[in-house]
Amino acid sequence: MAERQEKTFKFVIVGGGIAGVTCVEQLTSQIPSGDVALITAGPHIKAVTNYKQVSKTLEEFDVEEKPSSVLEEKFPNLTVIHSAVKSLHTETHSVETADGRVFGYEKLCICSGGRPNLLMKENPYVLGIRDTDSAQEFQKRLCKAKRIVVVGNGGIALELVYEVEGCEVIWAVKDKAIGNTFFDAGAAQFLIPSLEADKPEVAAPCKRTRYTTEEPAPGASQTFTADRSSRGHGSGPTEPGSALGPDWHEGIALRGAQQVSRRVSVEYQCEVEKILTSEELLNSPQQTLRPESVGSWPVYIQLTNGKTFGCDFVVSATGVVPNTEPFLHGNNFSVANDGGLQVDDHMMTSEPDVYAAGDVCTACWKHSPLWQQMRLWTQARQMGWYAGRCMAAEVLSEPIELDFCFELFSHITKFFNYKVVLLGKFNGQGLGPDQELLVRCTKGQEYVKVVVSGGRMVGAVLIGETDLEETFENLILNQMDLTPYGEELLNPNIDIEDYFD
Numbered sequence: 250m251a252e253r254q255e256k257t258f259k260f261v262i263v264g265g266g267i268a269g270v271t272c273v274e275q276l277t278s279q280i281p282s283g284d285v286a287l288i289t290a291g292p293h294i295k296a297v298t299n300y301k302q303v304s305k306t307l308e309e310f311d312v313e314e315k316p317s318s319v320l321e322e323k324f325p326n327l328t329v330i331h332s333a334v335k336s337l338h339t340e341t342h343s344v345e346t347a348d349g350r351v352f353g354y355e356k357l358c359i360c361s362g363g364r365p366n367l368l369m370k371e372n373p374y375v376l377g378i379r380d381t382d383s384a385q386e387f388q389k390r391l392c393k394a395k396r397i398v399v400v401g402n403g404g405i406a407l408e409l410v411y412e413v414e415g416c417e418v419i420w421a422v423k424d425k426a427i428g429n430t431f432f433d434a435g436a437a438q439f440l441i442p443s444l445e446a447d448k449p450e451v452a453a454p455c456k457r458t459r460y461t462t463e464e465p466a467p468g469a470s471q472t473f474t475a476d477r478s479s480r481g482h483g484s485g486p487t488e489p490g491s492a493l494g495p496d497w498h499e500g501i502a503l504r505g506a507q508q509v510s511r512r513v514s515v516e517y518q519c520e521v522e523k524i525l526t527s528e529e530l531l532n533s534p535q536q537t538l539r540p541e542s543v544g545s546w547p548v549y550i551q552l553t554n555g556k557t558f559g560c561d562f563v564v565s566a567t568g569v570v571p572n573t574e575p576f577l578h579g580n581n582f583s584v585a586n587d588g589g590l591q592v593d594d595h596m597m598t599s600e601p602d603v604y605a606a607g608d609v610c611t612a613c614w615k616h617s618p619l620w621q622q623m624r625l626w627t628q629a630r631q632m633g634w635y636a637g638r639c640m641a642a643e644v645l646s647e648p649i650e651l652d653f654c655f656e657l658f659s660h661i662t663k664f665f666n667y668k669v670v671l672l673g674k675f676n677g678q679g680l681g682p683d684q685e686l687l688v689r690c691t692k693g694q695e696y697v698k699v700v701v702s703g704g705r706m707v708g709a710v711l712i713g714e715t716d717l718e719e720t721f722e723n724l725i726l727n728q729m730d731l732t733p734y735g736e737e738l739l740n741p742n743i744d745i746e747d748y749f750d
């Protein structure tokens with residue numbers, strides 16, 4: 250550890266993403282006299298703008314990348330330090346930065362986010378998407394590409410396969426249906442036609458109280474094509490840093506080298522066996538391509554379904570790993586199975602005076618039966634805000650209770666150009682057999698799924714302009730017995746809002 254301590258701050262926040270910046274904003278406004286330092290690796294910070302509380306728990310906002318001077322001008326008691334934290338010494342209450350400076354703290358909040366959980370870290374043909382730099386690298390490689398393979402079945406994969414144009418996409422998913430992180434096979438079936446059609450088909454509403462769905466057989470593949478117009482170019486490069494967020498792809502053209510329509514082939518129920526160069530492929534015993542077709546691509550991907558695809562590069566959209574490394578050495582943090590710093594219901598880690606918020610932490614308090622953690626920026630904002638309040642409350646010796654936002658999971662987003670609202674145990678997470686699903690689906694228009702347990706609504710997936718989010722949120726929060734209403738709950742001819750007034 251360097252000998253010289255530059256300064257001791259009352260509060261030190263590490264990370265200029267949504268969690269860190271929201272925590273700073275909360276602290277500086279609650280305790281204007283306390284000096285606060287924000288230590289962050291990149292030159293920019295992420296700020297929440299146009300915040301809108303849509304309902305009791307649903308919120309919408311934009312995120313802007315801004316120079317940190319904007320924050321310093323707004324909060325005179327804030328100092329922004331641009332350097333990565335290299336080590337943390339909880340005993341002496343100090344952090345050391347990559348440029349050798351040491352700063353003391355009375356209370357520390359770690360908001361260092363996460364990084365892509367890459368399939369093969371050292372392989373130059375495997376890309377992850379996290380921040381502005383990695384998105385621009387992806388765009389640079391894509392504009393010369395004729396075929397890419399996307400591995401993963403969560404948020405990034407869903408966005409990419411829909412947005413990429415002029416390049417063939419092979420989409421390898423582990424599951425029986427697309428988008429398993431966010432919804433079930435029924436919703437996947439509703440969304441799939443969007444991959445091949447620009448205009449949604451409008452049909453009469455149809456209602457079913459339980460859904461059944463045809464699933465592709467193991468190793469099956471499906472191909473979807475569509476013509477789409479290209480979009481404009483956007484912002485220039487920035488330093489590596491915070492995660493991208495909603496609509497990140499709208500500012501950059503995601504167009505490949507081919508003047509052809511979009512073409513997505515989904516390979517179901519498979520994982521990556523190997524990623525090989527053409528030379529390695531020729532020497533591989535499992536290789537199934539004809540020798541004359543080997544060599545035309547820079548890289549080849551072998552899937553566990555026995556298929557091999559040549560491509561320009563592979564996108565590993567396979568989740569997030571929390572950035573904990575600089576903080577662990579020499580300290581005694583409890584780390585969760587997913588690699589996050591465990592935090593209690595006051596966002597405190599297992600080390601005294603050290604809090605954590607956002608993608609880097611794992612919520613280890615006893616959750617409300619209707620909430621779960623997902624690494625989303627709505628939760629990064631809520632956690633950063635609540636961590637700031639908890640730190641202030643501790644300093645002011647005020648009591649504080651777990652915030653209401655952790656009562657009910659709620660998320661608004663957009664997939665395949667549809668509004669998507671997820672509430673509570675939207676996929677029946679952890680409910681076991683004690684659940685009933687009510688589904689209403691109008692092809693090309695809306696998909697409504699309600700999860701009922703013990704006669705009470707515990708979750709919902711709303712795709713399209715359903716206008717049901719507020720009513721369903723209330724029904725979930727009230728835990729009203731819905732048994733008398735039965736299937737009428739989703740009857741499209743009943744105005745459900747009036748029904749429950």
Ligand SMILES: Cc1cc2nc3c(=O)[nH]c(=O)nc-3n(C[C@H](O)[C@H](O)[C@H](O)COP(=O)(O)OP(=O)(O)OC[C@H]3O[C@@H](n4cnc5c(N)ncnc54)[C@H](O)[C@@H]3O)c2cc1C
Binds near residue numbers: 378404
């Ligand atoms: C492509 C993409 C699309 C997404 N889309 C959505 C979406 O539509 N909706 C949604 O809700 N969520 C979305 N997310 C997830 C969301 O962006 C993240 O959950 C959220 O931004 C996490 O915020 P954070 O502040 O915890 O971490 P980050 O944004 O990762 O910020 C971490 C900060 O810590 C800094 N840092 C890291 N290590 C150190 C260190 N050692 N010292 C100092 N500073 C350090 C980094 O520079 C960065 O500023 C998306 C994510 C990606 C990658």
Ligand SMILES: NC(=O)C1=CN([C@@H]2O[C@H](COP(=O)(O)OP(=O)(O)OC[C@H]3O[C@@H](n4cnc5c(N)ncnc54)[C@H](O)[C@@H]3O)[C@@H](O)[C@H]2O)C=CC1
Binds near residue numbers: 401404521568663
């Ligand atoms: N609209 C939204 O809300 C969006 C949210 N995000 C968030 O950004 C973060 C990063 O996104 P993603 O990388 O898509 O993470 P994710 O957590 O959403 O999905 C990861 C996917 O990768 C799969 N996977 C994991 N390991 C694998 C392996 N070895 N082989 C094959 N598949 C594997 C998982 O089954 C899962 O389908 C997530 O926290 C996500 O929630 C990202 C984009 C959009």
